[in-house]
Each structure stands twice: as structure tokens, then as C-alpha cells.
Amino acid sequence: MRRLVLAALAMLALTGIASAEKYPSHPITIVVPFAAGGPSDAMARILGERMKQSLGEVFLIENVTGAGGSIGVGRAARAAPDGYTVSFGHLGTHVANGAIYKLGYDLVDDLEPVVLLPSNPMIIVSKNAVPAKSLKELLAWLKSRPEPPTAGTAGAGSGSHIAGLYFENVSGIKLQFVPYRGTGPALNDLVAGQIDIIIDQTSNSINQVRAGTIRAYAVTDSKRVENAPDIPTVDEAGLPGLHMTLWSGLWVPKGTPKEIVAQLNAAAIEAMSDPAVQKQLENLGLQMPPKDQLTPEALGAWQKAEIAKWWPMIKAANVKVD
Numbered sequence: 001m002r003r004l005v006l007a008a009l010a011m012l013a014l015t016g017i018a019s020a021e022k023y024p025s026h027p028i029t030i031v032v033p034f035a036a037g038g039p040s041d042a043m044a045r046i047l048g049e050r051m052k053q054s055l056g057e058v059f060l061i062e063n064v065t066g067a068g069g070s071i072g073v074g075r076a077a078r079a080a081p082d083g084y085t086v087s088f089g090h091l092g093t094h095v096a097n098g099a100i101y102k103l104g105y106d107l108v109d110d111l112e113p114v115v116l117l118p119s120n121p122m123i124i125v126s127k128n129a130v131p132a133k134s135l136k137e138l139l140a141w142l143k144s145r146p147e148p149p150t151a152g153t154a155g156a157g158s159g160s161h162i163a164g165l166y167f168e169n170v171s172g173i174k175l176q177f178v179p180y181r182g183t184g185p186a187l188n189d190l191v192a193g194q195i196d197i198i199i200d201q202t203s204n205s206i207n208q209v210r211a212g213t214i215r216a217y218a219v220t221d222s223k224r225v226e227n228a229p230d231i232p233t234v235d236e237a238g239l240p241g242l243h244m245t246l247w248s249g250l251w252v253p254k255g256t257p258k259e260i261v262a263q264l265n266a267a268a269i270e271a272m273s274d275p276a277v278q279k280q281l282e283n284l285g286l287q288m289p290p291k292d293q294l295t296p297e298a299l300g301a302w303q304k305a306e307i308a309k310w311w312p313m314i315k316a317a318n319v320k321v322d
């Protein structure tokens with residue numbers, strides 16, 4: 001009998017069944033490449049909290065900041081491909097950064113797409129001291145400044161920075177970008193009147209707009225945000241065509257087993273399908289991704305298309321990074 005048990009154990013070890021432990025068997029880290037309190041951090045925490053229910057393990061948020069988010073993405077890209085490190089990112093970190101930095105990793109070859117997450121337009125906001133009641137008046141005020149007006153960003157290559165470059169292109173107004181470790185800290189300075197404007201994610205600024213601590217002028221979309229119907233679009237307000245949607249997504253290091261990618265994908269989709277999560281995110285101006293864009297392959301194709309779309313403009317801006 002003893003010989004039989006030993007032979008069975010040897011067989012199990014040989015076939016690797018014994019070593020293929022259940023996934024997940026311990027907490028999973030989501031690397032958020034911006035400071036706590038910003039829109040990336042907020043979305044990762046909301047979704048991670050619900051994904052825990054699906055996978056049965058806690059999702060820990062690790063804020064690894066700097067260089068427009070590229071430090072944090074690098075940390076995730078170099079992690080073990082075992083499903084315990086997930087890279088949260090967006091148009092800035094997983095598209096724009098590739099056109100600005102000499103990254104120590106390849107945004108497409110060193111990361112595996114998991115799922116497209118909610119998106120939102122950008123919103124043009126200013127400190128309350130700006131004497132403008134409309135976008136046209138804001139543009140006039142910005143143009144009248146003796147020095148280039150200050151625009152908070154989350155660093156070169158961040159979503160707020162790309163939006164700022166796009167704003168310069170369309171308005172012809174030169175800005176002085178002020179980099180922060182995320183648009184959470186940038187927004188604090190805008191409320192305090194330390195900087196003039198941010199072209200921010202709507203999800204980040206919308207509650208301060210509602211509280212009256214900053215001014216909103218337009219959203220960078222052709223339609224108004226459902227939960228902020230009183231904020232005009234750029235087309236209505238005087239900067240037609242300044243359309244930009246900041247989408248987010250999850251990635252894992254290249255080589256992560258397909259079945260683990262599938263489990264993370266399913267947990268994220270379950271979280272985005274939860275009515276309570278949807279309500280929380282939509283109240284911030286975020287829209288759920290289209291149902292036919294939820295496979296890992298769809299995020300991979302979307303990211304490549306966005307690289308083709310944005311890199312020419314970003315490279316033409318000749319952004320210098322220190």
C-alpha cells in the first residue's frame with residue numbers, strides 16, 4: 001500500500017499537478033503609477049475592492065510615481081509573470097510615454113493586455129480667481145497673461161500633459177506645465193489657487209466643480225457628460241474639435257499564463273457589471289467600456305491603434321524630459 005501511495009505522489013509531482021497551486025493564493029498588487037488621491041488611484045481602488053469578491057484575495061494598491069507614470073509601469077513590467085502584479089494605466093502611461101521616454105521596457109512586447117476599463121473626457125478647469133465665466137473668456141484671460149499661464153499635470157507623458165499639449169495646439173496658447181506626482185496633488189494646488197488651470201480627467205475634478213472650489217469651462221467631447229449636464233462641450237464653448245477621451249486599462253507582465261489573464265479579465269468585467277460600482281464610476285463622469293471591447297485582445301488592438309494615433313502629435317511636440 002505504502003509503495004502505491006509513493007508512486008501516486010511521484011506521478012503527481014511529475015505531472016506538476018502538485019506544484020500548480022490555486023490562483024490566487026495570496027494578495028494581488030495593482031501598481032498605480034500616480035499618487036494616491038488621483039483619478040487612477042480612485043478607479044483602481046474601486047475596481048480592486050470589487051474584484052476581491054470574485055477572486056477571493058485582496059487587491060493591494062501600490063502607488064509607484066514619477067516620470068509621467070513610466071516608473072510605475074516599469075516596476076510592473078519587470079515583475080514576475082505570476083499574476084500577482086497588475087499594471088494599471090491609461091492613454092498616457094501605456095501609449096504617450098513610449099513617444100517621450102527612453103523606456104527600459106516595451107509597452108507592447110513586455111506587457112500582456114488584460115482588459116479595457118472605464119473612460120472619461122478631459123475637463124478644462126481653472127482656479128476660482130480667474131475672472132472668466134465661459135471658455136471664450138478663459139481663453140482671452142490666458143492670452144492676456146504676461147507669462148505663459150500655469151497648467152498642472154501628472155508629469156510629461158501623463159494624460160493631463162497630453163491634453164495640455166493638445167490644448168496648446170488647438171488654442172495657440174502656450175502653457176507652462178507644472179508636473180506633479182498625480183493630478184490628485186495638482187488639483188489640491190488648483191483649489192488653493194497656486195496654479196491657473198488643469199486639463200484634467202473629468203472623474204478627478206468633477207466633485208470640486210460641484211463644490212464650487214474650482215471653475216469648469218468645457219469637456220473634451222462632442223456630447224455632454226451625463227452626470228455633469230451643465231458643463232458644455234468644447235464644440236459648444238468655442239474650442240471645436242478638441243476631443244480627447246482618457247481610457248484606462250489593466251496589463252500584466254509578458255508571459256503571465258493565459259488562464260490567469262482570463263481570471264483577472266473575468267473579475268474586472270464582473271466588477272464593471274456590478275450596478276453599485278457602475279453608479280460610483282458613472283457619478284464621476286466615467287463610462288463603462290463597450291461590451292464588445294472587453295477581451296484582452298481588444299485592449300491590445302486598441303492600445304496599438306492609439307499609439308498610431310497619438311505618437312505623431314506627441315513626437316512633433318518635441319517634449320523634453322529631464
Ligand code: MLT
Pocket residue numbers: 034035038039040041092153154158159160161181182183184201204
Ligand atoms: C493623468 O493625468 O495622467 C492622470 O489623471 C494622473 C492621475 O491619475 O493621477
